[in-house]
Amino acid sequence: xxxxxxxxxxxxxxxxxxxxxxxxxxxxxxxxxxxxxxxxxxxxxxxxxxxxxxxxxxxxxxxxxxxxxxxxxxxxxxxxxxxxxxxxxxxxxxxxxxxxxxxxxxxxxxxxxxxxxxxxxxxxxxxxxxxxxxxxxxxxxxxxxxxxxxxxxxxxxxxxxxxxxxxxxxxxxxxxxxxxxxxxxxxxxxxxxxxxxxxxxxxxxxxxxxxxxxxxxxxxxxxxxxxxxxxxxxxxxxxxxxxxxxxxxxxxxxxxxxxxxxxxxxxxxxxxxxxxxxxxxxxxxxxxxxxxxxxxxxxxxxxxxxxxxxxxxxxxxxxxxxxxxxxxxxxxxxxxxxxxxxxxxxxxxxxxxxxxxxxxxxxxxxxxxxxxxxxxxxxxxxxxxxxxxxxxxxxxxxxxxxxxxxxxxxxxxxxxxxxxxxxxxxxxxxxxxxxxxxxxxxxxxxxxxxxxxxxxxxxxxxxxxxxxxxxxxxxxxxxxxxxxxxxxxxxxxx
Numbered sequence: 001x002x003x004x005x006x007x008x009x010x011x012x013x014x015x016x017x018x019x020x021x022x023x024x025x026x027x028x029x030x031x032x033x034x035x036x037x038x039x040x041x042x043x044x045x046x047x048x049x050x051x052x053x054x055x056x057x058x059x060x061x062x063x064x065x066x067x068x069x070x071x072x073x074x075x076x077x078x079x080x081x082x083x084x085x086x087x088x089x090x091x092x093x094x095x096x097x098x099x100x101x102x103x104x105x106x107x108x109x110x111x112x113x114x115x116x117x118x119x120x121x122x123x124x125x126x127x128x129x130x131x132x133x134x135x136x137x138x139x140x141x142x143x144x145x146x147x148x149x150x151x152x153x154x155x156x157x158x159x160x161x162x163x164x165x166x167x168x169x170x171x172x173x174x175x176x177x178x179x180x181x182x183x184x185x186x187x188x189x190x191x192x193x194x195x196x197x198x199x200x201x202x203x204x205x206x207x208x209x210x211x212x213x214x215x216x217x218x219x220x221x222x223x224x225x226x227x228x229x230x231x232x233x234x235x236x237x238x239x240x241x242x243x244x245x246x247x248x249x250x251x252x253x254x255x256x257x258x259x260x261x262x263x264x265x266x267x268x269x270x271x272x273x274x275x276x277x278x279x280x281x282x283x284x285x286x287x288x289x290x291x292x293x294x295x296x297x298x299x300x301x302x303x304x305x306x307x308x309x310x311x312x313x314x315x316x317x318x319x320x321x322x323x324x325x326x327x328x329x330x331x332x333x334x335x336x337x338x339x340x341x342x343x344x345x346x347x348x349x350x351x352x353x354x355x356x357x358x359x360x361x362x363x364x365x366x367x368x369x370x371x372x373x374x375x376x377x378x379x380x381x382x383x384x385x386x387x388x389x390x391x392x393x394x395x396x397x398x399x400x401x402x403x404x405x406x407x408x409x410x411x412x413x414x415x416x417x418x419x420x421x422x423x424x425x426x427x428x429x430x431x432x433x434x435x436x437x438x439x440x441x442x443x444x445x446x447x448x449x450x451x452x453x454x455x456x457x458x459x460x461x462x463x464x465x466x467x468x469x470x471x472x473x474x475x476x477x478x479x480x481x482x483x484x485x486x487x488x489x490x491x492x493x494x
Contacts, residue, residue, distance in 0.1 A: 096151065097149055097150070097151060097157065098118065098149065098150050098152070099147065099148070100117050100147070100148055101145055101147045102116045102117050103142075103143055103145055103146075104140045104143065104146060108142070110128060110129065110137070111125070117146065117148045117150075118150055119148055119150055119154055119159075120154030121150075121154060121155050123198070124156035124189070124191075127189070127197075128159075131200050134187070134189050134198070136163060136202065137161055139163075144161065144162070144163070144271075145161065145162070145269075145271055146159065146161045147159070147160045155191075156189075156191060157190070157191050158190045158191065159188070159189040160186060160187070160189075161187050162184050162185070162186050162205075162268050162271070163186075163187060164184055164185070164274065184207055185203060185205065186202070186203055186205050187200065187201075187202050188202075188203070207267060207268050207273055208267045209265070209267075209276070210264070210265045210267060211262060211264060212263055212264075213260070213262045213468050213471065214229045214260070214261055214472075215259065215260045215472045216228060216229035216258065216259055217256065217257070217259075218253055218254065218255060218256065218257040218258065218259075220255075221253070222240070222249055231261065232275045235261060235278055237322075238263070238277070238278040239278060239281055239283070241322075242281050242292045242304050243281070243283050243290050243312075244409075245312065245313070245317055246318075247290065247318075248319050249322065250322075254285065257284055257285050257286070259282060259283045260472045260473075261281045261282075262278070262279045262281070262465060262468050262469075263275060263276065263277065264277055277294060279293070280294065280468065282469055290306075291306055291307050291469075292305065292312045293306075293458075293461060293462050293465050295454075295457075295461055305458065307466065309455055309458055313408060316361045316386075316388075316430075317360040317408065317409070318440075319349065319360075320358050320388075320390060320428055321355055321358070322356075322358070345429055345436035346389070346391075346427050346428050346436065346439070347429075347438075347440060348426065348428075349425060350423070350425045351424065351425060351426060352415065353394050353414070353416055353417065353424040354416075355414060356414060357390055357393065357413045357415060357426055358408075358410065358411060358412070359388075359406045359408060359409065360380075360428075361380075361388070362382065362405075362406065362408050363381055363382040363388070363405070363406060364380065364404070364406075365379075365403060366379050366380065366381045366402065368400055370418075370419075371419075372419065373391075374389070374391035374392065375391055375392045375416070376393035376394070376395065376396065376419070377389060377390065377391045377419075378412050378413055385434075386430075386431070386432060387431045388430055388431070388439075389427075389428070390412065390413060390426060390427070390428060391429075392415075392416055392417055392419050392424075393415065393418060393426075394413075394414050394415060394416025394417070394418065394424070395413065395416065396412070396413045396414075397410075397411050397412050397413055400413070430442055
């Protein structure tokens with residue numbers, strides 16, 4: 001279509017020409033359109049109006065101003081410089097305050113702690129030693145933080161540290177109850193205004209609860225693995241208690257075993273004050289996995305259950321000692337003292353003197369005292385004709401008496417070498433109707449299922465914990481702790 005190409009050229013040229021010549025260009029284009037066919041005329045008139053619109057827009061939009069035409073005003077102002085001497089004089093006469101923070105070290109004295117904090121104040125040191133509340137600072141644990149504010153002369157303005165509210169309770173470290181663990185006290189020592197005297201206060205404060213999740217792998221021992229995964233020893237001990245009915249942690253562990261654990265921690269001012277309860281755990285031993293979830297079924301307390309809703313608390317522990325080895329089994333042997341062959345009616349667990357001995361099941365104390373070759377011995381009576389005997393103890397648990405009731409895992413005594421013993425160990429007997437049987441072979445597993453009313457709530461709790469375990473196994477179980485030995489996830493709960 002030569003006429004169409006010709007008209008396009010007219011339009012293109014018209015956009016480049018000055019406005020005075022546009023009229024003649026467009027006129028020529030229109031004349032060509034009238035001499036052509038109907039289709040060409042429609043296209044030509046459409047292009048004509050588009051070109052006309054473009055020319056109109058170009059005429060309306062103003063050009064940007066030239067930058068060289070914008071007026072520039074130059075201002076010059078003299079600013080006085082501050083005198084350095086005046087600043088130094090003002091600084092010398094100002095009341096400067098300094099805040100320092102130090103962690104208590106093992107073996108610290110009050111003098112050494114105050115020296116590191118930059119406190120040079122005899123009145124403050126005397127007050128801390130004499131005031132009952134202020135003296136709590138001297139009982140602070142190693143690793144805990146102490147903060148002070150002093151002036152430029154080292155005079156103490158205030159001292160602050162956070163302590164456990166149950167510091168005086170000897171069992172506080174082992175208390176995993178969330179309610180008891182949720183409070184701490186802040187000791188504050190303040191200088192009275194414009195005096196050399198001080199006042200001390202001790203106020204309870206709520207803690208921030210966090211849920212932490214870790215995973216680890218066994219290379220040498222459980223505690224070595226938990227240390228590598230930055231898991232506190234108190235949590236590792238609870239992990240042992242959780243699975244002690246299924247795993248003997250003294251003899252069953254294998255290199256490559258791995259575990260996941262979810263537990264509580266309590267914090268204040270960015271510092272962990274203590275650990276709480278283990279909420280869930282999973283332990284894979286020799287290729288077999290065991291799971292446990294804490295669940296409060298009743299107001300009286302809770303227990304650990306498997307994901308199937310069955311209680312982890314079985315009839316008897318596999319070992320009355322947490323970590324030990326069997327030095328003599330249930331068999332015929334040459335007695336080490338009499339030198340005669342006779343049946344050994346129990347199992348001997350070698351362990352250092354003072355190792356805690358746990359009740360292997362719920363029961364009643366029927367005997368506490370010295371019993372011939374058994375030395376210091378405790379006998380517990382259980383149900384259905386079952387009884388257990390614990391011999392050669394160095395001492396009994398404080399307050400243990402005949403007739404007391406004990407729970408599974410309660411400490412009833414400590415390993416020793418009393419009676420006919422050549423070294424410290426526990427002699428453990430398991431009796432059925434007063435006849436000794438091999439405690440390593442007896443099967444008395446009696447797992448108790450949850451009630452129907454509690455099962456629905458338990459399923460919600462266990463589902464949450466299974467989700468958390470899935471986070472520690474990002475490849476849906478394909479990747480275990482051997483590839484992520486120290487994974488850690490922390491969530492806060494208020």
